[in-house]
Amino acid sequence: MQGSNHTEELLLAQLATGGREATEQVYKQHYPTITKWIMHNGGTDADAADIYQEAIVILYEKSQDEAFRLSCRIGTYLFAISKHLWYKKANKMQQGPISLPDEDRQEWAYEDDISAHKEREQYYAQLNAALEQIGEPCQSLLKAFYHQDKTMQEIATGFGYTNTDNAKTQKYKCLARLRKIFYAAQVKQ
Structure with a gap:
């Protein structure tokens, strides 16, 4: 696990410098999972692409902050951000609030x-x-x-x-x- 943490830190550092290879690696690793989840929850492929792009931008901006320390894996962070963004978008598309699954009723640490x-x-x-x-x-x-x-x-x-x-x-x-x-x-x- 120590090696994988080091790899995640290195990947985050490369993202912070705008490394194209790091960005491509993150896309390849995590985009399919997030797309599948969003489509399973009523979204389209275009919705998933928009949400994932916004999550990547948030991760990039956070990686620019020297004080930022990722307390989970990059995929977990992106998934949580993407889920939250999707729930907000889905809520706006519907007239009333959407009901969240029990596991998602927690306060999002990523809302800030x-x-x-x-x-x-x-x-x-x-x-x-x-x-x-x-x-x-x-x-x-x-x-x-x-x-x-x-x-x-x-x-x-x-x-x-x-x-x-x-x-x-x-x-x-x-x-x-x-x-x-x-x-x-x-x-x-």
């Missing part, structure tokens, strides 16, 4: 992971919407600094500012505008 993932997804969607509203050149300037990791010197040269101080001032103004738009949208909700 899913909630955090959904909140982060919503936050980034709102941030992207605010970024779209801010317009040019602010949108390009902020993307160059935060997404493309360009230095202030590169930004000053690329955007035609006379020096890095002017570029920093413009970045500060753009960031202030972005915050204003973003938080105004937050208040409206």
